[in-house]
Amino acid sequence: MPRYCAIAGGERFAFDSLARLLAAATPERSGDQLAGIAAQSATERVAARRALADLPLAEFLTEAVVPYEADEVTRLILDSHDRAAFAPFAAMTVGDFRDWLLSPAAHAKRLAAAAPGLTPEMVAAVSKIMRNQDLIRVARKVEVVTAFRNTIGKAGTLSTRLQPNHPADDVCGIAVSTLDGLLFGAGDAVIGINPASDNLANCAGLLAALDEMVTALAIPTQTCVLTHVTNALRLIEGGAPVDLIFQSVAGTEAANEGFGVSLSILAEAHAAGRSLGRGTVGDNLMYFETGQGAALSAEAHHGVDQQTLEARAYGVARAFRPLLVNTVVGFIGPEYLFDGKQIIRAGLEDHFCGKLLGLPMGVDVCYTNHVEADQDDMDVLMTLLTRAGVTFLITVPGADDVMLGYQSLAFEDIGYLREVTGLRPAPEFEMWLARTGLAQGAAALPDPEALGRRMGIVA
Amino acid sequence: MSGAVSAGFDRLRTLTPARVRLDAGAGPVPLGALLDFHEAHAAARDAIRARPDWDALAAALAPLATIRVQSRAVERSVYLRRPDLGRRLAEPVDLPHTGCPLVVVVGDGLSAPALAHAAPVIAALRAALPELDATPVILAEGARVALGDDIAERMGAAMCLMLIGERPGLSVSDSLGAYLTADPVPGTRDSARNCVSNIHRTGGLSPEAAAARIAWLIGAARRLGRTGVALKDESGTAPALGQA
Numbered sequence: 059m060p061r062y063c064a065i066a067g068g069e070r071f072a073f074d075s076l077a078r079l080l081a082a083a084t085p086e087r088s089g090d091q092l093a094g095i096a097a098q099s100a101t102e103r104v105a106a107r108r109a110l111a112d113l114p115l116a117e118f119l120t121e122a123v124v125p126y127e128a129d130e131v132t133r134l135i136l137d138s139h140d141r142a143a144f145a146p147f148a149a150m151t152v153g154d155f156r157d158w159l160l161s162p163a164a165h166a167k168r169l170a171a172a173a174p175g176l177t178p179e180m181v182a183a184v185s186k187i188m189r190n191q192d193l194i195r196v197a198r199k200v201e202v203v204t205a206f207r208n209t210i211g212k213a214g215t216l217s218t219r220l221q222p223n224h225p226a227d228d229v230c231g232i233a234v235s236t237l238d239g240l241l242f243g244a245g246d247a248v249i250g251i252n253p254a255s256d257n258l259a260n261c262a263g264l265l266a267a268l269d270e271m272v273t274a275l276a277i278p279t280q281t282c283v284l285t286h287v288t289n290a291l292r293l294i295e296g297g298a299p300v301d302l303i304f305q306s307v308a309g310t311e312a313a314n315e316g317f318g319v320s321l322s323i324l325a326e327a328h329a330a331g332r333s334l335g336r337g338t339v340g341d342n343l344m345y346f347e348t349g350q351g352a353a354l355s356a357e358a359h360h361g362v363d364q365q366t367l368e369a370r371a372y373g374v375a376r377a378f379r380p381l382l383v384n385t386v387v388g389f390i391g392p393e394y395l396f397d398g399k400q401i402i403r404a405g406l407e408d409h410f411c412g413k414l415l416g417l418p419m420g421v422d423v424c425y426t427n428h429v430e431a432d433q434d435d436m437d438v439l440m441t442l443l444t445r446a447g448v449t450f451l452i453t454v455p456g457a458d459d460v461m462l463g464y465q466s467l468a469f470e471d472i473g474y475l476r477e478v479t480g481l482r483p484a485p486e487f488e489m490w491l492a493r494t495g496l497a498q499g500a501a502a503l504p505d506p507e508a509l510g511r512r513m514g515i516v517a
Numbered sequence: 518m519s520g521a522v523s524a525g526f527d528r529l530r531t532l533t534p535a536r537v538r539l540d541a542g543a544g545p546v547p548l549g550a551l552l553d554f555h556e557a558h559a560a561a562r563d564a565i566r567a568r569p570d571w572d573a574l575a576a577a578l579a580p581l582a583t584i585r586v587q588s589r590a591v592e593r594s595v596y597l598r599r600p601d602l603g604r605r606l607a608e609p610v611d612l613p614h615t616g617c618p619l620v621v622v623v624g625d626g627l628s629a630p631a632l633a634h635a636a637p638v639i640a641a642l643r644a645a646l647p648e649l650d651a652t653p654v655i656l657a658e659g660a661r662v663a664l665g666d667d668i669a670e671r672m673g674a675a676m677c678l679m680l681i682g683e684r685p686g687l688s689v690s691d692s693l694g695a696y697l698t699a700d701p702v703p704g705t706r707d708s709a710r711n712c713v714s715n716i717h718r719t720g721g722l723s724p725e726a727a728a729a730r731i732a733w734l735i736g737a738a739r740r741l742g743r744t745g746v747a748l749k750d751e752s753g754t755a756p757a758l759g760q761a
Contacts, residue, residue: 092599222535230533238535393598393600427686428684455536456535458535465558
């Protein structure tokens with residue numbers, strides 16, 4: 059006897075597990091179709107949403123989509139669930155919860171108090187019955203503030219990761235891209251390099267160069283070389299100046315195994331990072347990246363839709379009080395998110411779910427060349443996300459990442475967003491821009507070349 | 518900005534292939550740069566949609582024999598959505614069971630223009646590995662890397678070398694990748710392969726240099742008895758690692 063059923067278009071549809079119901083209720087996307095778990099018709103999708111709307115939220119505390127015994131992420135989610143914080147929602151259905159979220163009763167303070175009582179599956183479920191405007195409307199009410207060398211996420215701010223990647227990890231080339239970003243006022247979330255080589259000596263050299271730059275210019279920001287967490291541990295042992303510890307994470311234990319990580323390794327790295335005490339205004343120092351499709355890609359999805367698994371990755375992230383989390387929403391390819399429409403929807407879902415769970419949620423607004431998307435789609439998504447209160451966005455010179463071979467946002471895009479929204483950088487960073495003469499762009503900077511010289515890069 | 522400062526920054530631009538502007542008078546992207554960007558994106562998109570000229574490739578490989586096969590995802594729209602179908606051969610297929618030590622497969626992947634570099638790689642490999650002359654080169658349309666596993670198993674090959682068009686970026690749209698797999702069978706994990714990527718003539722690895730590295734890997738794989746994470750490329754510089 060199927061557990062969940064509803065009628066749509068005069069037909070009765072049944073779903074024999076919570077995972078199947080969630081998958082069928084999800085907006086259309088190629089990854090769930092590839093996994094063979096998407097709704098078979100548009101009408102079935104509506105029926106699933108009806109059944110989901112009537113589902114008690116408490117069901118998610120007794121019915122795990124990935125078995126408790128088999129998965130440490132499920133155990134983390136259920137064992138750390140805060141029943142007191144959940145109490146106001148204990149009698150609600152998913153539909154009731156949607157209505158509450160959209161009501162004035164759900165203001166910043168109550169949303170923050172609710173976060174420990176919400177599981178990733180609950181927030182994924184409610185997102186599936188919400189329109190894009192609903193996802194924006196609710197997410198913008200949530201305020202998540204984190205801090206390391208500056209304060210990220212305050213109302214009225216929009217931060218940026220400056221991503222100065224170079225195909226050969228050339229330090230001078232990286233410095234030139236960093237200078238370019240600083241001239242545009244980017245880099246308050248982090249100056250973060252994806253290294254072309256994970257070689258430890260190479261990563262240590264990049265960390266030292268970034269640290270020298272930030273120290274010489276007294277920039278109130280943090281740096282990161284995005285290498286595997288076990289490499290970060292080795293780098294810390296070797297005395298490298300590690301500000302943030304990076305790791306890609308996913309929503310199941312098996313998918314995390316595919317990334318070569320476990321909750322215990324993450325805890326070890328978190329402790330090692332904290333032991334360095336490099337933060338000045340706060341001690342949030344973990345930086346996580348996630349993306350819908352990671353678990354399916356690792357053949358570790360347990361028949362669960364990719365958006366629900368993405369929310370479970372946020373369940374992993376929040377256990378480590380991160381400074382920054384971002385979804386790499388358009389990076390993973392058309393077999394998971396086929397086109398601009400699917401990327402835009404997923405970007406808004408990811409941001410909404412992360413924020414509701416209490417994370418400092420950013421987005422890499424991006425696409426690869428084999429996806430049906432272009433810079434116009436990115437314009438739409440970045441504009442919507444800033445309305446939704448996104449914590450930070452990733453920026454690269456000219457929107458072209460010459461190391462990873464994909465397109466993200468350009469430094470100029472942040473200029474556009476600041477102009478149309480009035481959002482400002484992190485306060486400490488904004489003061490530094492003003493002191494340095496960059497507050498109104500380089501027009502106000504008396505001697506831009508001197509800045510380059512101080513970074514050691516004038517030819 | 519003064520002319521002197523601009524000249525200084527012009528020199529800085531040569532230090533990176535990134536689209537740095539270094540002119541934060543900070544207005545919108547200049548129209549010329551915008552159109553350059555569109556041109557690069559168009560080249561990448563066209564490379565993904567282009568169909569390979571298999572006849573030309575077969576002629577370039579002569580006197581080596583070639584056999585053409587297709588995956589179950591030849592149509593581009595299917596190929597992009599269904600990587601699983603790109604890993605399986607379309608039936609019927611008639612491949613000789615040769616029990617050869619190594620089969621070379623050339624697959625279109627995501628870039629047909631990249632296949633221009635396949636013949637020079639194979640020519641350079643033949644010099645190092647004379648046994649290649651006895652086995653036909655398989656030309657595979659709609660190919661994912663793992664299609665080579667299906668091909669090699671049917672041929673009874675001990676090892677498979679897949680040369681395949683890589684996903685085009687904005688700066689290079691004809692980059693070829695090479696994947697070496699020992700004991701290939703369908704279901705082989707990617708961690709059991711070795712990869713030599715970025716083979717092209719615009720600042721990448723030349724076909725000749727790539728062939729030298731591939732030949733080294735083949736020799737090392739034969740000594741070690743396997744490919745993948747256990748086999749470290751010590752032939753030269755480390756291969757690039759992307760974002761997880």
